[in-house]
Amino acid sequence: MVQINSIKDLDYEKIDVDEEWNDCVGNELTMHTIHAYPAKFPAFIAWKAFDYAEKEGVQIEKVSDIFCGCGTVALEAKIRGYSFWGCDINPVATLIARTKSNSYDRDKILYFYDKIIDNVRKCELPFDLYKNANSRLKYWYYEISYCNLYKLRQAIIIEVPDGKYREAFECIFSSILKACSKWLTKSIKPQVDPDKKEIDVMLQFDRQINKFIRALDEMENNETQMVINCKNFLSEEKLPKTDLIITSPPYVTSYEYADLHQLSSLWLGYTDDYRKLRKGSIGSVYNSDNFTLDTQQLNDIGKKVVEKLGDIGMPSSKIKSVARYYIDMQNAVKRCQNMLTANGMVFFVVGDTEYKGVKIPNSKHLIEALIDDGFRDIKIGKRTISKRICIPYRDEKGKFSKDKSKRKVYHEEFIISGRL
Ligand SMILES: C[S@@+](CC[C@H](N)C(=O)[O-])C[C@H]1O[C@@H](n2cnc3c(N)ncnc32)[C@H](O)[C@@H]1O
Incomplete structure (x- = not known):
């Protein structure tokens, strides 16, 4: 220096x-x-x-x-x-940051995971769901991916009580949104890949859950005061x-951070128009x-x-x-x-x-x-x-x-x- x-x-x-x-x-x-x-x-x-x-x-x-x-x-x-x-x-940043720095009981994560999977399996969707979806989400998702993500999102809300476990599942859900969309894989900035194939939403979710469990296993439970706003x-x-x-x-x-995280902020209900989140962003x-x-x-x-x-x-x-x-x-x-x-x-x-x-x-x-x-x-x-x-x-x-x-x-x- x-x-x-x-x-x-x-x-x-x-x-x-x-x-x-x-x-x-x-x-x-x-x-x-x-x-x-x-x-x-x-x-x-x-x-x-x-x-x-x-x-x-x-x-x-x-x-x-x-x-x-x-x-x-x-x-x-x-x-x-x-x-x-x-x-x-x-x-989206603070959701990830809080999830990474909270402590979790891995058995509880697995318990909620089973309940979510069960709920997704039993879920029936209205036939016109995709037709009435947010137009920006329709722009990014094929109908099958959209419907599977919708089921998963609902299952998380229904099965996991509000609090740090809900946030962890929302963070994992958020982490698969780009892969499941038409967003060009190699691009950080929003760009559609017209040739991108549809991928299995639940398989992506499983992978990310396994990764999260691996991550928890590597962590020592160190309790300190963490405030993330x-x-x-x-x-x-x-x-x-x-x-x-x-x-x-x-x-x-x-970067326009609000634009880069539009999939997560729309799916997680932080906004109905991602452009509103640009305000105040330095x-x-x-x-x-x-x-x-x-x-x-x-x-x-x-x-x-x-x-x-x-x-x-x-x-x-x-x-x-x-x-x-x-x-x-x-x-x-x-x-x-x-x-x-x-x-x-x-x-x-x-x-x-x-x-x-x-x-x-x-x-x-x-x-x-x-x-x-x-x-x-x-x-x-x-x-x-x-x-x-x-x-x-x-x-x-x-x-x-x-x-x-x-x-x-x-x-x-x-x-x-x-x-x-
Ligand atoms: C370079 S990134 C920080 C990355 C971070 N070091 C990490 O490892 O993830 C800059 C961050 O500043 C945030 N930011 C922009 N304007 C801000 C503001 N007015 N108040 C707080 N954060 C802001 C952006 O959302 C972005 O996450």
Whole structure:
């Protein structure tokens, strides 16, 4: 990790890949793999951050992740016996995160599983079910898959009482929705595969239940206080005091999380229109619709980037979304500062993006925000990213391409730490 005392010190040429943060020693627990989540970071980042913070003298009792996603930090904190607080605006994320970090009795899971299967077997559906289904779900599912998923969903509601066991079955149900749909298997973003074959819903469900049981068998029951809320971090009123924050913020001009999880949010009844869940999501292009841009709120890096994007002709709606992203991240850093106990530490894992060849330096902007908010001992390390489903490449015009001879983007990211 390279120490940064002022933004002028920040020379990316001098930041080599830090092997400490690059290597993954050992396999991840099966519990980390019970549900896919885009931009999930590898679990070893959390262990390394715990070790690093302890070595630097942070007394860790409570760990927080302000953008907790599918709960990678939550699960690792639980394993280490720390209490945990996390939030994410995406209800699918917090469902996964809670399921991963709750404790379950495997016999009870098997008991409910038998009851669900029995219920599905006996279920009779109205003949016009598919005809009257949500149009977006009809777009994604063939009739047979839709009807089998519907039976399964109803069986879970009927047989498993509201509470953590219901959530676990909902999470397992959610984990099979993409495979059972027409969604192109290799694509993270919503795209129909017209050639995709229908697959057996109950077989998928069985597989995922077995995986969940395997995951439970690997876990030691470590009871610590775990709080995971589905909330907008920027407007959450009750922020706890915390010793260590480890988080990876969303990127701008990248994923639309609400769109990526539309199957789960529609099936689980979180919304009747997935687009409503884009509101408040940091980095979403739709999050700046009613936002009036005041560039005075931006820090220097933010101002410079927004100016440059104007110069290269980025559409004003997009410029507004980059500016909003930067202002949101500045507010997020301020809130982190308020949450940290004296001597506490923060870790951000963040990558830079680009638009038409212009770098959008999320990492540099974040460092400036940390400096402005009085963080000290700010350090940066670089790691390379592997094992992505599709590594995106960009052509000369900055457009995404699958051609591996083109420039690779998002191939590295930064670990940025700071303390109070
Ligand atoms: C890069 S992902 C985090 C992934 C996480 N580290 C993991 O391993 O799963 C960023 C997360 O920020 C969440 N997010 C975006 N805007 C938010 C907001 N205003 N409040 C809370 N979470 C938000 C997204 O839903 C997404 O899950």
